[in-house]
Amino acid sequence: MLPAVTRTATAAITALALALGAAAPAHALGKNERNVLKGVFAAVLIHELVKQGRANAQPAPAPIPVQPVPHPGYQANVAAAAFYEFSPQARRMIQQRLAAYGYYRGGIDGKWGPGTAAAVQAYARDVNSSASLASRDGTIRLYNHLIG
Template sequence: MQANLKKTGVAALVSFAMMAGAVAPAHALGKREKGFLTGVAATVAVGALINQQRNQQNQHPRRVVQQQPQYYAPQPQYYVQQPTPTYARTAPVAYEPRYRAPSIYSVPAATTFNEYSPQMRREIQLELARYGYYSGSIDGAWGPNTYRAVQAYARDSGNTSSLNSVRGAYGLYDALVG
């Protein structure tokens, strides 16, 4: 009974809203006002239909089907005991990375060469070029060509071990330009 009363009330409201738009004098309401009232009436009608549908759904409760739990037999697991490796029984050993050769820019010969003035560095390169060890530009910069020339000069003069220290490199360069 109450649902019918709601339907009747909504229908009456919608029809009244539509009538008000049609009955109103033409000069009292413009196109925008009439359009607004029509939109309001349509909104009320749609809202009433949505509420009616919701009420019908609530009257018939849904049937909930409970699922039966499914049981699975556990799969057997087999473990094979592995023999302990011999290295695991000993004390841990510290990891040391493999040897990497030092950069040609960090060897004692390079640091010593760069401590000279630019003029002296150019003189060292010029002397190496005169002896035929250096073929690059005389720019006073340490690079691969200068490194190879200094190594070759030290090897031929029998002073290879002098390149392993700063003191030995100073002696080699001073003998070259001295």
């Protein structure tokens, strides 16, 4: 692409130089006239570069479909989001039940943390409900089972 652009630019500069030389001597042009000619030259050059770029443009490749892959903390994030859909009292009740079953050893504060996350995952694993932690609705059912 570069050699074609260089040839085009060289041709444009040569043509402009010949046209200017024939129109008037360079020393007869004032500052404003020279600035106008610089602007015309720049516009012609930019036009040629854009035209050359469009001629060499390639179509954009088709997008590759991407399957979302949950990151390792995905279940913890779903479980935490579902946990905070409950009232503070219900969250404390979930922690109390997990503690009563021997899964939770932290403070009963109704807040999600590493202890609550580990307890929920262990409880779900032991009651064969680990798959329920992959969705909000499944996690809500698991929490409701703990409260109820």
